[in-house]
Amino acid sequence: MTQTGDTVTWLTQEAYDQLRAELDHLSGPARVEIAKKIEQAREEGDLKENAGYHAAKEEQGKMEARVRQLTQLLQTARVGEAPADTGVVAPGMVVTIAFDGDDDDTLTFLLASREFATTAVETYSPQSPLGSGVIGKKVGQEAEYELPNGSKTRVKVLEAKPYQA
Template sequence: MTEKRWIDKASYQKLQEELAFLTETKRPEIARKIDEARQDGDLKENGAYHAARDEQSMNETRILQLEELLRNSEVGETPADDGIVEPGMVVTVKMAGREMKFLLGLREASDDLDIDVYSPEAPLGQAILGSKQGDTVSYKAPNGKTFDVEILKASPYEG
């Protein structure tokens, strides 16, 4: 079973709106394009037909992605302001001599956010999850290097 992933209300609503557009507006529009292209005759050499079918495939794939995201997302109430790193927290860390600030949450919903988003399932997210302000944890980067990560601050996301 897939774990629920934290997402803020605005991002969840944005994903729902995209899903509604793709299923209620885009899907019928593509079906109309396919139908019109079919009426032009030979499908083997019908570029409009093949283009519409490709568009349909991409649309249906995105619909499935959105349905999966929404099904496995937990619309989060803002976590407690207790300094413990968990999904829904804005985390400031010091790693390799530089500070980084990011939201620990659902990356797929981060398009309109003014902050970087790191997934709790990503290596860095897993390394810092459950730690608290003042802790230093070890993080093994995808390139194999290991870094110390100091948690400078963890506060609730105020989207």
């Protein structure tokens, strides 16, 4: 997943192929489709009050932003294997932590780029305060990270397993 500095994005082959397919679709068939929508809306007349035209232009803008995002991400991607099941927190792992030594107050999350957010488990970026605090820690180790209000909190890594889709 993304690392600051060199801006390298580590991806599994499956994730790379999925993102490449999305980019190919958006920069090919989807572009043609949105251009047709814009042209059809333009033919309806007055563009100032043409909601269809404005909606299509907004959709085009969002799509082009996604194309740029995917292009940049794939240009910096390094394809590799999913992380090994070593009990060491790394991108691509589902991590369970306990807050301030209270083993009942836990959070389980996927440590990954937001590109891989899933509805099955919450996703935290490796660059987030929590993500950067726990990365490299072993099961049983504690980590400290800074909260948005500037105070610090401690967590204990209870589990770190490779994500299984």
